Amino acid sequence: MNKKYRTLLFGAIISITSLLTGCFEFVEKIDLQNNGSGAITATLNMSKSKTKVASLMKLSSFGSFKIPSETTVKAEMEELATTLKNTKGISNVKYTLDFKNYIATLSCNFAHIEALNEFSKALSKKTKVSITSYNSYSFNPSAGVFKRNYTYTSDMGKEFGKLSNDDQQLFNDAIYTNITRFEKSIKTQQHNQAKVSEDKKTSLLRVKAIDLLRNKANLTNNISLIN
Amino acid sequence: MHIKKYIFSTLAIFAAYCSYGQDLINRVPKEAKIVAVINHDAIVKNSSLEMLNRAFVKLGLFEALANEKNIHTESITDLPIALDRSSYIYYAQTDSINYTGILIPLKKNHNIADVLFKDYESFVGLKGYESKHSPDQKTNVAWNHNMLFVMTSEIEKKFFENPDNAARYGIEVQDDYVSMYEELFEEAPAVSDSSDEDSWEYNEEEENENFEWETDSLEDFDLESDSTAIALEDYDWDDYDLSDLETDYATISTTNDSLQNSLLKKWSTDNFPLFLEPAHNNAKNKGLKNFNRKNTLVHFWMTDLDAFYKKSLPADVINLRFGLQTNEFTTGYTDLTLSLTQKANQLRVESSLGIDRDIEKMLKDVFKSKVNRKFAHYVPDDHLGYFSINMNTEAYLKSLPKFIERWYAPLIAQYKEPLSIAAIATDVLFDEKAIANLANGDFVFFVNDVKKVQTEYIDYEYDENYDYTEVTKTKEEYIPSFLSMFTSKDQRIYKKIADYSVHKDELEFIDGIYKLNIKDAGLAMYLLFKDDIVFLGSELEQLTAIRDNSFKSKSGHSILKEVNGNSFTAVAHAEKIPETFKKLGIPIVKSFEKNFEELSHFGALKTEVGAIKKGRIESAISFDLPKKENSAIRYILNKILSSQDGMIETLF
Numbered sequence: 001m002n003k004k005y006r007t008l009l010f011g012a013i014i015s016i017t018s019l020l021t022g023c024f025e026f027v028e029k030i031d032l033q034n035n036g037s038g039a040i041t042a043t044l045n046m047s048k049s050k051t052k053v054a055s056l057m058k059l060s061s062f063g064s065f066k067i068p069s070e071t072t073v074k075a076e077m078e079e080l081a082t083t084l085k086n087t088k089g090i091s092n093v094k095y096t097l098d099f100k101n102y103i104a105t106l107s108c109n110f111a112h113i114e115a116l117n118e119f120s121k122a123l124s125k126k127t128k129v130s131i132t133s134y135n136s137y138s139f140n141p142s143a144g145v146f147k148r149n150y151t152y153t154s155d156m157g158k159e160f161g162k163l164s165n166d167d168q169q170l171f172n173d174a175i176y177t178n179i180t181r182f183e184k185s186i187k188t189q190q191h192n193q194a195k196v197s198e199d200k201k202t203s204l205l206r207v208k209a210i211d212l213l214r215n216k217a218n219l220t221n222n223i224s225l226i227n
Numbered sequence: 228m229h230i231k232k233y234i235f236s237t238l239a240i241f242a243a244y245c246s247y248g249q250d251l252i253n254r255v256p257k258e259a260k261i262v263a264v265i266n267h268d269a270i271v272k273n274s275s276l277e278m279l280n281r282a283f284v285k286l287g288l289f290e291a292l293a294n295e296k297n298i299h300t301e302s303i304t305d306l307p308i309a310l311d312r313s314s315y316i317y318y319a320q321t322d323s324i325n326y327t328g329i330l331i332p333l334k335k336n337h338n339i340a341d342v343l344f345k346d347y348e349s350f351v352g353l354k355g356y357e358s359k360h361s362p363d364q365k366t367n368v369a370w371n372h373n374m375l376f377v378m379t380s381e382i383e384k385k386f387f388e389n390p391d392n393a394a395r396y397g398i399e400v401q402d403d404y405v406s407m408y409e410e411l412f413e414e415a416p417a418v419s420d421s422s423d424e425d426s427w428e429y430n431e432e433e434e435n436e437n438f439e440w441e442t443d444s445l446e447d448f449d450l451e452s453d454s455t456a457i458a459l460e461d462y463d464w465d466d467y468d469l470s471d472l473e474t475d476y477a478t479i480s481t482t483n484d485s486l487q488n489s490l491l492k493k494w495s496t497d498n499f500p501l502f503l504e505p506a507h508n509n510a511k512n513k514g515l516k517n518f519n520r521k522n523t524l525v526h527f528w529m530t531d532l533d534a535f536y537k538k539s540l541p542a543d544v545i546n547l548r549f550g551l552q553t554n555e556f557t558t559g560y561t562d563l564t565l566s567l568t569q570k571a572n573q574l575r576v577e578s579s580l581g582i583d584r585d586i587e588k589m590l591k592d593v594f595k596s597k598v599n600r601k602f603a604h605y606v607p608d609d610h611l612g613y614f615s616i617n618m619n620t621e622a623y624l625k626s627l628p629k630f631i632e633r634w635y636a637p638l639i640a641q642y643k644e645p646l647s648i649a650a651i652a653t654d655v656l657f658d659e660k661a662i663a664n665l666a667n668g669d670f671v672f673f674v675n676d677v678k679k680v681q682t683e684y685i686d687y688e689y690d691e692n693y694d695y696t697e698v699t700k701t702k703e704e705y706i707p708s709f710l711s712m713f714t715s716k717d718q719r720i721y722k723k724i725a726d727y728s729v730h731k732d733e734l735e736f737i738d739g740i741y742k743l744n745i746k747d748a749g750l751a752m753y754l755l756f757k758d759d760i761v762f763l764g765s766e767l768e769q770l771t772a773i774r775d776n777s778f779k780s781k782s783g784h785s786i787l788k789e790v791n792g793n794s795f796t797a798v799a800h801a802e803k804i805p806e807t808f809k810k811l812g813i814p815i816v817k818s819f820e821k822n823f824e825e826l827s828h829f830g831a832l833k834t835e836v837g838a839i840k841k842g843r844i845e846s847a848i849s850f851d852l853p854k855k856e857n858s859a860i861r862y863i864l865n866k867i868l869s870s871q872d873g874m875i876e877t878l879f
Contacts, residue, residue, distance in 0.1 A: 025686075025687070027687065027695070031541055045685060045686075045687070047684040047685040047686070048684045048686070050682070050684060051704055052812075053751075090312040101684070101685050103634065103685060129766075177687075179419070179693050195693075197691060197692040197693045198692055198694050199691075202249075202692055202693040204689070204693045208578060
């Protein structure tokens with residue numbers, strides 16, 4: 001892995017998202033069938049910072065960071081979708097880009113959840129950032145156990161640490177939400193901050209982006225289903 | 228009679244001695260084109276010796292002196308420099324040599340011989356001075372009881388490019404390496420001429436079609452019938468030994484360099500006394516003398532700006548790239564002075580640019596203008612900053628043909644005649660007065676304090692089973708706002724365009740104010756025509772107050788006075804920046820946080836360009852530093868003293 005590239009990438013992500021005063025939400029929704037197939041939808045909602053995003057998009061760069069144009073964003077998204085389409089086990093890839101409210105959505109079906117790990121590998125190869133080293137999924141249909149493994153990456157934390165204390169606090173409003181829905185009811189789940197829905201079939205985990213960046217929150221979760 | 232002559236001569240010699248002993252300006256030769264004056268007295272009096280010493284220690288200057296010159300001290304008072312007088316550094320040009328001279332005032336009973344120039348060789352110079360030169364003889368120094376003079380020189384490159392000069396001194400004028408290389412291959416076989424019938428020309432249509440090779444292999448090419456291939460194959464390349472070419476070039480260059488060095492040494496030494504006690508000096512040069520001795524820390528003067536421009540611009544490159552002939556171009560600028568001054572906690576750079584009579588005639592009326600008095604009623608008190616332009620549109624349009632002839636035509640000599648015709652055409656066709664009625668030439672733009680607005684955004688609401696739906700919510704945000712205004716005595720065309728835009732649903736017209744929605748950003752701009760002023764702003768409340776004659780302004784008249792004295796003014800209130808950034812949520816990098824917070828103790832950063840007076844354009848940039856030190860230079864020294872070492876290394 002190219003450490004300098006990864007550091008630069010994280011630095012750019014931190015700095016650009018901090019320009020949005022941290023007001024954004026990332027929602028990841030997984031619908032998992034009993035046989036291990038399902039669908040995933042990832043949504044990045046920057047609507048709360050849309051005034052700033054709109055202003056930033058009119059610039060070609062901010063400081064040392066290049067601001068992508070609408071055309072570039074569309075092209076990058078198209079490329080991402082193509083990579084996803086070419087991943088074995090993935091189908092029905094769709095995406096939307098709302099440049100009025102600044103909401104981006106990417107969704108697909110998967111034959112088995114591990115196909116998402118294949119997608120992460122393909123993306124890692126493309127961007128030379130090892131995503132699979134810190135995020136992966138697995139599901140054992142017969143045992144009814146769903147696992148998500150997450151490992152904190154220190155590079156992101158280092159870049160975050162460069163911001164002033166006041167600016168770090170701006171990330172208080174940035175949220176990461178994971179919703180995992182099953183056909184069977186949930187028996188137990190390991191993560192102490194994750195909640196179970198009334199119908200017992202959905203797990204909801206909401207963490208602040210600031211806690212993820214400071215390694216005070218983790219996304220690792222083991223969910224056991226009632227067989 | 229004889230006694231009188233004797234007395235007068237003695238007095239003259241004594242006066243010359245005294246004048247040479249006092250301000251060293253008498254030793255700045257008339258040939259000097261660029262001169263910098265370092266006013267030690269003002270620097271010391273406006274800071275303090277103790278602070279300067281500590282700052283020099285922090286910057287490592289004393290350490291450098293100890294290491295490089297074996298001078299061990301931690302106080303500038305121990306150095307031989309006279310701190311109550313000024314140093315001069317100048318750059319003088321002759322046709323053959325360029326000189327850099329440094330004049331430093333020395334204290335009584337200085338010991339410079341013990342500490343400096345120990346490896347220099349003494350020579351017999353002017354009586355009354357100790358003279359030495361460097362081992363390569365390109366640097367000469369001389370000192371007496373109260374001053375030190377250092378002079379370095381370099382050959383003026385263009386002098387020996389003149390064949391007559393080169394021949395006189397035995398310098399061999401040679402072409403550059405590329406030309407010599409090309410000469411060597413003059414008799415090489417020519418490649419096919421582009422005028423040949425068989426030659427290929429680029430055809431865009433063909434290029435875009437799928438192209439298929441007609442032959443499948445090189446065997447299909449008939450090399451035997453290709454004349455160029457035969458010629459190249461038969462040619463005896465051993466006739467061309469490039470190493471000979473390189474040797475020749477190097478030998479000529481080395482010989483020339485050696486000759487030029489010898490000449491430089493001789494001329495430097497021979498001319499040194501003429502610069503040590505110049506017969507004609509700059510003592511009466513107003514550009515060099517007229518500055519505030521109490522507050523000016525450093526003063527700079529430069530003459531022959533046109534010659535300087537022409538020398539520094541890469542004329543050949545500009546001509547090749549843009550087709551512009553800079554040799555014919557004259558700016559019309561005569562001389563320039565710059566002064567770094569401080570007055571209490573304000574640091575200021577003042578400049579004065581001399582212009583020739585032609586330019587003064589053309590520009591004087593353009594910048595002889597006053598801003599509309601009514602602007603004073605509409606100055607928002609709580610503004611972050613503003614800028615203004617103050618010129619006479621009618622005079623500018625009338626002068627436009629002259630600008631074209633004077634400045635632009637010489638740059639493109641091949642189009643000089645058509646440009647002249649275009650210049651006259653603009654004079655004939657333009658109704659300058661009618662255009663000036665559209666926009667008088669005055670314009671002011673204020674950046675208001677940030678304003679709170681309600682904006683909508685999309686959020687998600689979750690039910691008990693964590694199914695989510697999109698909902699629209701509102702939030703308060705701060706955005707910067709502005710107000711601008713300019714005078715227009717004939718607003719018909721603006722109103723017509725605005726009304727047409729309303730008809731096309733591009734604008735809304737509500738109670739006398741036009742509104743333009745900027746959809747992507749959720750913002751709006753407002754346009755108002757009132758009396759002879761056109762207002763454009765982003766705060767509806769302000770424009771409504773202007774419309775209703777209820778706009779309050781306390782600072783209007785003082786700002787108008789500031790603006791009226793200048794052709795261009797820009798002001799930013801630095802003390803408001805930190806709070807504004809916080810409200811806007813613009814993040815600051817941690818390492819800069821402390822300095823950024825300190826901006827709230829600063830005052831205004833101001834840029835002013837004055838009108839033209841007596842053939843000069845005056846301008847100034849000033850910055851009000853925090854008042855706690857009572858002196859701008861003390862504040863800067865304190866910053867140096869309290870900063871981390873890493874930052875100093877970064878700066879220096």
